[in-house]
Amino acid sequence: xxxxxxxxxxxxxxxxxxxxxxxxxxxxxxxxxxxxxxxxxxxxxxxxxxxxxxxxxxxxxxxxxxxxxxxxxxxxxxxxxxxxxxxxxxxxxxxxxxxxxxxxxxxxxxxxxxxxxxxxxxx
Amino acid sequence: xxxxxxxxxxxxxxxxxxxxxxxxxxxxxxxxxxxxxxxxxxxxxxxxxxxxxxxxxxxxxxxxxxxxxxxxxxxxxxxxxxxxxxxxxxxxxxxxxxxxxxxxxxxxxxxxxxxxxxxxxxxxxxxxxxxxxxxxxxxxxxxxxxxxxxxxx
Numbered sequence: 001x002x003x004x005x006x007x008x009x010x011x012x013x014x015x016x017x018x019x020x021x022x023x024x025x026x027x028x029x030x031x032x033x034x035x036x037x038x039x040x041x042x043x044x045x046x047x048x049x050x051x052x053x054x055x056x057x058x059x060x061x062x063x064x065x066x067x068x069x070x071x072x073x074x075x076x077x078x079x080x081x082x083x084x085x086x087x088x089x090x091x092x093x094x095x096x097x098x099x100x101x102x103x104x105x106x107x108x109x110x111x112x113x114x115x116x117x118x119x120x121x122x123x
Numbered sequence: 124x125x126x127x128x129x130x131x132x133x134x135x136x137x138x139x140x141x142x143x144x145x146x147x148x149x150x151x152x153x154x155x156x157x158x159x160x161x162x163x164x165x166x167x168x169x170x171x172x173x174x175x176x177x178x179x180x181x182x183x184x185x186x187x188x189x190x191x192x193x194x195x196x197x198x199x200x201x202x203x204x205x206x207x208x209x210x211x212x213x214x215x216x217x218x219x220x221x222x223x224x225x226x227x228x229x230x231x232x233x234x235x236x237x238x239x240x241x242x243x244x245x246x247x248x249x250x251x252x253x254x255x256x257x258x259x260x261x262x263x264x265x266x267x268x269x270x271x272x273x274x275x276x
Contacts, residue, residue, distance in 0.1 A: 008236075009218075011195045011211045015145055018197060056218070056234055083222025088230050103226075104219045105137075105144035 001120055002029040002046065006039040006053035006062065007081070012104075016052060016081055023108035024122030025115055036060030040068050043076055050120060052102075055082035055089070063096055070097045077118040081106065127175065128253030128269045129227045135256055137223050138267055141216065142260075146194035150261050157257050158184070158264035166244035167213045169221035173232025177271035178250055179221040181213065187263035188213055210239045224269055246270060 003020070007013045013032050020026060031046050033039040037060040039053060051069075053062040060068075066078050077099050082089070085103025093101045100114040112122065129137075142152055158164060164182040171177050183191065192204040192212040204212075214237035225234050238244075250270040258265040 009211050009215045011192070011208060012215050014196055056222075056236065058236060083219040084226060084234060085223070086226035086230060089226070104222065105141040107144065 001049040001123065002031060003120075004031045004033060004039060004042055004046065004048040004051045004053075006033040006036065006051060006057070006065070008034050008054065008057040012054065019106065019108050019111050020115075023111040023115070025111065025120065027123030028120070034059075036062055036065030036068070039065045040072075043069055043074055048076060050115070050118060051076055051078045052081050053078065055080055055084055063092065066093075066096045066098060079114055079118070126251070126253045126271060126273060127228065128177065128271050129224055131254050131256055133227060134220070134224075134254055134267055134269065137220060138256060138258070141219050145216070145219075146191050148190065148194045148261075150190075152258045152260050152265065155257050155259035155264060158182070158266060162264060163242065164264070164266070165209070165213055165239065165241050167217035167237050167239045168244050169217050169237050170235045171221065171225045171228065171232050172235070174230050175225075175228035175232050175271070177224070177228070177253070177269055178246065179217060179224050180244060180266075180268045180270070181217040181220060182244075182264075182266040182268070183213065184263040184265075187260050187265055190261050190263070191216065213237075214239045220267060 005013050035057045055062040079099050080101040083104040090101050099118045165188045166182045168180045188209050192209045195212045218237045253271045254269040256267040
């Protein structure tokens with residue numbers, strides 16, 4: 001399986017990848033993007049099985065990337081990993097077609113639960 | 124007039140969770156007094172605008188910046204992170220605190236991208252300190268502040 005990790009912070013992308021490993025998902029291929037626009041392009045060229053995206057990013061936000069993808073007919077499973085975990089943000093994410101929202105700070109268990117929910121088994 | 128902001132206890136719980144999740148170091152964050160007036164601190168800030176308006180800052184001494192960046196990147200003690208990585212790491216700390224503070228306050232509102240500087244950050248004149256957490260980590264000062272405007276009660 002292939003996972004696209006989207007965050008403007010390189011440090012946070014590293015932490016997400018490390019947490020995936022700690023959650024037992026270290027065997028998936030990882031592709032990285034720095035913003036929503038790059039993520040939209042990589043979904044087309046890399047065909048990931050899951051997108052894990054920050055919300056607040058320069059160039060294009062995560063929610064705009066999701067709306068762009070859905071508008072273009074992509075059904076790729078999409079989850080947010082963001083510091084903004086309010087009910088309002090969760091509702092916006094769900095309405096736009098996100099499968100889940102993991103709030104920062106997070107645990108490996110939160111990742112495993114979210115990934116299992118979209119059918120990605122530990123590998 | 125009243126101030127609406129998260130309590131120091133809310134901040135402490137959040138910062139402790141964040142440190143455990145991202146920095147992952149065995150050294151504990153401990154309560155401390157305010158940093159010395161002449162301490163050189165890195166400052167990272169985000170602003171929240173909308174129904175609630177405020178600024179969140181995380182200020183750390185250089186030794187803490189280096190330790191946090193090593194922890195977040197999984198570096199060993201002998202590895203020296205570059206300035207860009209330090210800026211990225213400290214910016215992400217304040218982003219997480221700011222996002223959580225935003226979630227605790229009335230919405231809707233918008234969170235800015237982080238701004239990081241080596242040295243004191245300018246506080247807008249209409250803002251005042253609503254909550255502050257003075258800590259020490261590996262004997263280096265760490266300060267977390269929430270500033271906001273006064274609101275009519």
